[in-house]
Amino acid sequence: MFQQRIETIDFKTFMACNHRKPSKSLINTSLYSFLPSVSVSSFFSPDIAGVYAVLLGVFAFGMLSHFLESYAASTGREALAEAIETITRLAFSIGGFSFIGWFLVSL
Numbered sequence: 001m002f003q004q005r006i007e008t009i010d011f012k013t014f015m016a017c018n019h020r021k022p023s024k025s026l027i028n029t030s031l032y033s034f035l036p037s038v039s040v041s042s043f044f045s046p047d048i049a050g051v052y053a054v055l056l057g058v059f060a061f062g063m064l065s066h067f068l069e070s071y072a073a074s075t076g077r078e079a080l081a082e083a084i085e086t087i088t089r090l091a092f093s094i095g096g097f098s099f100i101g102w103f104l105v106s107l
Helices: 011-015 049-074 078-106
Strands: none
Touching (some): 049 078
């Protein structure tokens, strides 16, 4: 059905090792194709909106706890600042390990 043509190479090209075709990469997919696009329309799509909401929530919680801890420490309430730091550290640890466990279970 398909006939393969015999490739002929002249002797000088063969001896110069210029006869080989450049090999193509096995992976032609860009790294950016695995990442979700960030745009206004994709932000409100139901597929990825939950991920963005969780990321924004974690960011907001981290920033709020940092500002509250800094304010408490600057006003001389070291016990309150230490309590906020302990709660934040505990919450992020539990949340991080829970996410890793959920991810491994959902594979």
